[in-house]
Amino acid sequence: MAGLLSKERTIAGPGFTRWLIPPCALATHLCIGQAYALSVFNLPMTRQLGVTHSIPGDWRLTELGWIFTIAIFVLGASAALFGKWVQAVGPRKSGFVAALCWGIGFLVGALGIKTHQLWLVYLGYGVIGGCGLGIGYITPVSTLISWFPDRRGMSTGMAIMGFGGGALIASPLSDFLMRHFATPTSTGVVQTWIVLGIVYLLFMMGGAFGYRVPPDGWKPAGWVPPPEKAKTLITQHNVTPGDAVKTPQFWLLWVVLCFNVTAGIGVLGQASAMIQEMFKGRIAPSAAAGFVGLLSIFNMGGRFGWASLSDKIGRKATYMCFFAIGTAMYALVPLTGKIGSPALFVACFCVIISMYGGGFATIPAYLSDVFGTKYVSAVHGRLLTAWSAAGVLGPVLVNYIRQFQIDHGIPKNQAYNITMYIMAVLLVIGFFANLVVKPVAERYHERTVPVGGPGDRRVTV
């Protein structure tokens, strides 16, 4: 088995088409993207004991909220921790491990739900599944960039689009399975988690065994790497993960990702309540649910669309668009409430969320431009700690400031205004952080002794 998973066994033979790689990446990301749909289990899990209604001893929503929080935190931590390993062992082995973690995470979680041990659910879905999320998220990045050096943004955007799309599949699928398994004495959640765990395990395994890496020196037919100019951000050099974190560029991009995600993630979690409170009496709960669905589609579409556009206009310009347009949109949202225009409100948030997704999808290509392609998975893994930070910062900003406003007598329909302006300020900071990103100083470049030259050991010095 070890041999079967080795990187050497995944080197593509002649005639292999690179267009087989994106479906493998999608197979991984469509499964782990289920994390965004975890909330469909919230209400059924609050009545695991009572089945039809909550009874004393049943879990509370606040306790269940920690499952997602732990999973996202472990995602960032494991991506940072295992990034170098993922890069070293190749996509098949890391995809295999991610599949095991994600599948087993569900099964352990199901055991926790069945025995009503919440710590077991935290351990299963949150910790074990969270490792599957982190490892699975960065697994295809380096491979895709190696196969598509001419379309880095589009290729990684396609994979990361899968993470957004995973929720679109998981939400109706979970709903269907729970209704199928529900009985007068069961909510059907346990059985649903078992089925999801097995299906995801198999699907991700299929993706893992489909991965191939290009042979050394491979490049697309007719493609010539663009010449490296003094002022361009695209480098032909490589920076090791250890050195990357010592550069100002890494931390500037950390701020760029963190603030772009913070601005979107807080809104995503509160979208349904926000539209209903800002347009009280005009938006029914079903319409609010429709709004959340629409945001999911823009989240997914933005990942592919913006990342593909970044191949044409450059990563820096793409993030400039996110921050400039995003600032304008956030500043406009309070006005939509003032003039009572839900249509304009919806339009603003669709654009904002498309750029939230676009930010995630464009960052791997940005990293490969700035730090080189060789260690991009490992560097990307370390940068994903920005996501963990944003996962805390975004919801805190939205929820606590809203509550503070309400406690101080501000009407509910205006309680989000200050938050929107704070989000706009965050995006302005992100704009300037992105603006000052410059090529990495030469002293950080990995130096290799010329092949065949004196002292050729091909080592990092």
Place this chain on the structure above:
Amino acid sequence: MTTPNEARPTSRSGNGIKLTLAWLAVGVPLLWGVVETLRKAMALFA
């Protein structure tokens, strides 16, 4: 290192079948998810 099995050139038709199956495997569930979500989203415009 390439194993003899993997090094064998793949025919154009073989690649075509593999490509179709691979894209169908991920495309069909994704399309289903998008359609289901759009159906729910229609409530916003009702």
